[in-house]
Amino acid sequence: MPAHLEPRLLRAFLAVAEDLHFTRAAVRLYVAQQALSRDIRRLERELGAELFVRTTRQVALTPDGERLLPYARRALEAQDDLLAAFGRAGAPARAGTERPLLVDVNSPGLLSGRVLALARELAPDSELMARFESGLTGAATELLAGRLDASFGRFAGLDPALRDRLEQQPVRYEPMAVVLPEDHPLAALDAVPLDALAGERVYAGAGNPRTLEWTDLARQLFDGRGIEVAPPAPLAVGAEEFRRIMAKTRTPVLAVVDFPAMPGSVLRPLVDPVPLSPVSLVWRKGLMHQGVAALRAAAARLSAEEGWLERPVGGWIPAMDALVMRS
Structure with a gap:
C-alpha cells in the first residue's frame, strides 16, 4: 500500500465511477482519454486492486472499486475544504465559490x-x-x-x-512579423521576405530574463540568414515610449501578426518562409x-x-x- 495517493488519481477514479464511461469522464475532466486511462492504471497498481471491469460495451465497478468509492469521496471533499479555507483552487467548486x-x-x-x-x-x-x-x-x-x-x-x-x-x-502557430519605422525602406512592402532583413539588427528581447524563450526563437530563426539579434536595451513600456525609442534607434522589432499598432511604426508579416x-x-x-x-x-x-x-x-x-x- 502506498504511503500517499495523489488527489488527481482519486479524481480520475471518481469521474469514471460516476459516469461509467471513460470518454465522458475524460471530457468532464478536460484531459485526454489516454491520460485518464493511464491515471486509472496507476491508481490500480498503487492500491494493488482492480477497480473497473472494462468490456467493449460497458464499464463497471469491481467490488474493490465499490469499496474505494466512499473513501475517495471523503478524501476529495476534505482536500477541497482545506484548499477553500486557504483560498486556493482544488476540484471544480460550486458556481461563485472559487477564488479568482x-x-x-x-x-x-x-x-x-x-x-x-x-x-x-x-x-x-x-x-x-x-x-x-x-x-x-x-x-x-x-x-x-x-x-x-x-x-x-x-x-x-x-x-x-x-x-x-x-x-x-x-x-x-502564430505567423511572425517585424515592426519597422514608418519611413524604413522595407515599410513600403506588404510583406517582408526574411532575406531582406540581412544586415539588420532586430530587437528580440535580448537581455530581458523574462523573455528568454522569445530571444532563443529569434536566434534560431536568424541563424545563417545574416540577421543579428539587437543587443540588450531597456524595455519600452507603453505606446508613447515605444514610439520614442523606435524614432531614436530605428531598430526593427521581431513581433507576431497580432502585435498591436504602434505610433510611428508599421507592422509587416514575414515571408519566404513564414516563421511561426x-x-x-x-x-x-x-x-x-x-x-x-x-x-x-x-x-x-x-x-x-x-x-x-x-x-x-x-x-x-x-x-x-x-x-x-x-x-
Missing part, C-alpha cells in the same frame, strides 16, 4: 486576450483576472510560485525542469479550477474555428517546437 483565476495574457491585443474573453463567456460564474507578465519564462516562475495560474507562450522554450512541473495545450511562433496555454500541474477548464475549452474552440493549428505550407518552426505542438 489569474491569467497572464502577456500584452494587450494578442490572441491570448481573445481566449480569455471567450473563457469568461463560457464560465460567467468564475472570475478570470488578466495580468501582463510579458514573457513565458518570467510567467513560469510566477505559475510555480502560485502567484499566477495560467499564461501563454512558447512552451518548448522553457527549461526542461520548468516544463516538467507545468501542463500545456497547443493554441496556435508556437503558442500554448500553460498552467501549473495539478491545478483544478473551472476557469482553467474554460480557458482550455475557449482555446480549443478558437483554434478549431480559425484554423490556428493548421501550419502554413513551408512555414518555419524549430523541430523541438513542432514536436511539443503535436503532443
Whole structure:
C-alpha cells in the first residue's frame, strides 16, 4: 500500500465511477482519454486492486472499486475544504465559490486576450483576472510560485525542469512579423521576405530574463540568414515610449501578426518562409479550477474555428517546437 495517493488519481477514479464511461469522464475532466486511462492504471497498481471491469460495451465497478468509492469521496471533499479555507483552487467548486483565476495574457491585443474573453463567456460564474507578465519564462516562475495560474507562450522554450512541473495545450502557430519605422525602406512592402532583413539588427528581447524563450526563437530563426539579434536595451513600456525609442534607434522589432499598432511604426508579416511562433496555454500541474477548464475549452474552440493549428505550407518552426505542438 502506498504511503500517499495523489488527489488527481482519486479524481480520475471518481469521474469514471460516476459516469461509467471513460470518454465522458475524460471530457468532464478536460484531459485526454489516454491520460485518464493511464491515471486509472496507476491508481490500480498503487492500491494493488482492480477497480473497473472494462468490456467493449460497458464499464463497471469491481467490488474493490465499490469499496474505494466512499473513501475517495471523503478524501476529495476534505482536500477541497482545506484548499477553500486557504483560498486556493482544488476540484471544480460550486458556481461563485472559487477564488479568482489569474491569467497572464502577456500584452494587450494578442490572441491570448481573445481566449480569455471567450473563457469568461463560457464560465460567467468564475472570475478570470488578466495580468501582463510579458514573457513565458518570467510567467513560469510566477505559475510555480502560485502567484499566477495560467499564461501563454512558447512552451518548448522553457527549461526542461520548468516544463516538467507545468501542463500545456497547443493554441496556435502564430505567423511572425517585424515592426519597422514608418519611413524604413522595407515599410513600403506588404510583406517582408526574411532575406531582406540581412544586415539588420532586430530587437528580440535580448537581455530581458523574462523573455528568454522569445530571444532563443529569434536566434534560431536568424541563424545563417545574416540577421543579428539587437543587443540588450531597456524595455519600452507603453505606446508613447515605444514610439520614442523606435524614432531614436530605428531598430526593427521581431513581433507576431497580432502585435498591436504602434505610433510611428508599421507592422509587416514575414515571408519566404513564414516563421511561426508556437503558442500554448500553460498552467501549473495539478491545478483544478473551472476557469482553467474554460480557458482550455475557449482555446480549443478558437483554434478549431480559425484554423490556428493548421501550419502554413513551408512555414518555419524549430523541430523541438513542432514536436511539443503535436503532443
